[in-house]
Amino acid sequence: MVLRERVADHIYVFRSGMYAQVNAGLITTEEGCVLIDTLPYPQETQQIIQFVKQRLRSHVRYLILTHAHADHVYGAYLFPEAEVISHLLAREHLIKQTRPALMEARQRNTALAEVTLQLPTMLTEKEASIRIGGFTLVLRHAPGHSPDLITVYIKEEKVLYAADAVMPVPYFANGGIDDLRRSLHGVLELTPLEDVIQGHGEVLLRGEVKSVLQAQLTYLGRVEAHAQAVLAAGEGKEALDALTLEACGYPATLMGGLAVQLHRANLYALYGQARRRQQQARAAA
């Protein structure tokens, strides 16, 4: 069951009940709707379509894909009439990685049997804006979770759709920790700002945005220090697991338990990168 939440007068969030509490955002205007990301399973994205058609008597004019990860883009094919927008790098990732992975997923999972990949036709790089029905949407590159990620700032509503740049637990194993730090600082510096919609899980309200983001930056420092300490001590990868998610201040139940895996992937990615740097330095010496 998809959960629908009204975040502002013209903004709704739809949250997946089937996978990792993925969010999709809907901006309603008199000139049509803008959908930000889709839900993992077609049957869930269909519920958004029903809402737009039957309740709002409207249509989706633009579909913004914040990044190319499967859980956010699989519903895009259900919007053949929408203009699909993404970062330049997302298009590349969709073709080279998301598409072959989808072909495999379709074999394994009958709920995905009909999914095809809808490629973006409008591409952004550093920053772009869209004007629609009196609203200004600012699309900004915010890498770190993935290299291709863009956030969407809905100026008139003072709401940021941060996508996976902000998650219940930061996740950068497919991106880079330094980029993610910069992107989180970018969110902290954004004004005026009321709510932040994360790519997964609950919407962050004005009073909690700062403390949640500060905690995320602290988390990044802790996992980085731990991975470096394990490497410096000459210990094997297993020693990474000594730093649990709970020890970093996050409950293990976050995102239905998925957060524990993301945390582990973060540590292993950092360790791998640090070890490669160490080997390169030795080879150069």
Ligand SMILES: [Zn+2]
């Ligand atoms: Zn993602």
